[in-house]
Amino acid sequence: MSDVLNKRQNITFSDYDREVSFVSTLYGAMDTDNFCENCTVGDQIVSFNLAYIGMVESYGSEKNILAMALPTTLSTLVAGIVALFSGIASDPTLGPNFPTLVAALQSGPAAIESLAIEQLFFATPLGGNSVTQLSAVGVPSAYLTGFPDVPEFVIAVNTIPGITGVTVSSLAIPTATSVAMYNSIVGDATGMTAAQTLAAAPGDIATAYSIPTSSALIWQAYLDYIMVSYGANAFRTSLGPFLGPTSGGMLVKRSVHEWIFGYTDPVVSPTYPTSDPRRFIRSVTKIRDVSTIGIDHVPWTVTEKSTWAYLYGSTPYRIATGVYSSEEATDILQRTDGTGSITYPHSGHIEKVIGKDIVTGQYAAIKNLGAETDVTAWGDFGMGLDLKRSLTLRRRAGRSVEKNDKVSVETYGVAYEEFLPCPINKTSCGRNTEYHGSFNV
Known part of the structure; x- marks a missing residue:
């Protein structure tokens, strides 16, 4: 993706400016310049129709x-x-x-x-x-x-x-x-x-x-x-006919553009009112076409905000600003569907909401204790990877880039143990890795 923009709405400061809340919606365009040779946005991909599978799951069977x-x-x-x-x-x-x-x-x-x-x-x-x-x-x-x-x-x-x-x-x-x-x-x-x-x-x-x-x-x-x-x-x-251009079923064929930005399903879409954005099936729920950035996609009328992120792609955040306490700057206080903790829908695992914003985090611990210090981020990479979990970030040895005699750029990545599945990593057991892998994507 290119031209990724984070549209933030309803920005509100509170608690004497210690906290800021907003609703974030990501927009972007497909980076066609970096597509593989002879690849286009119109190329057809066959994959699982998660909307239809979800419908079957909710009903119990076809x-x-x-x-x-x-x-x-x-x-x-x-x-x-x-x-x-x-x-x-x-x-x-x-x-x-x-x-x-x-x-x-x-x-x-x-x-x-x-x-x-x-x-x-x-x-x-x-x-x-x-x-x-x-x-x-x-x-x-x-x-x-x-x-x-x-x-x-x-x-x-x-x-x-x-x-x-x-x-x-x-x-x-x-x-x-x-x-x-x-x-x-x-x-x-x-x-x-x-x-x-x-x-x-x-x-x-x-x-x-x-x-x-x-x-x-x-x-x-x-x-x-x-x-x-x-x-x-x-x-x-x-x-419709098997793998037709507008057909439904367990497997569907859609273009690259449709898989990224959405398509209609002949069975699932009609189950929602005409004005309901869920009629448009979006496999990547957390990013929208940048050409539609002028449209307000936030579902303000939906009172159950826990559905905003994964159904509508608009994520409510509450973040510490660092006012009066610089160490707390960019701490996630609330996001997606939880304040303090999030309960996983399949396993019942309760995940405490802790860590910095993974994209813009300001890590005072690294400044105070050195680059070898592990830090914690809240795992939401955007672009659909809403992991609903904290992640340990660790310095990648040998990846430093010296800018000048005073400034160097260090690379941090997700610690290896976060990828270990259950039962090796006991934390992953609670995150329902049987269904979603160690990241519970």
């Missing part, structure tokens, strides 16, 4: 994502049946053969939607036939492309292994109850009701809707069927 999407899947199915019925009823050739559909269309949107839900459950509007069978009675195949699988409850469940002989009468589910069951799923856009219904004991569902336990079990089987047929098909479509 199948759980499908379960949580059932409200959309079912409502989209009903909307498709409404469109199909409306098209048939409006067709001067087909309409006379389907008087029930024509009457519903003439009665208005509510009537045609009610008929579509009835078709989804019992297939009675089409005389017990599935919408997938309509081509046999002259309905153009173009009308039916949205129905690759049988969508009707009473018909589809008979194709599920272990379930046979299901009829409208054997289900014993009144029409009003079927509407309530449908609305309970689609009415909760979060998908939690759908997931809970799939996981519930059949007896509990039976009690809730006053239906036989066997019918409750079949309802769960049907929801699973819809989830892995229509839900999975829609999910695959939304992911």
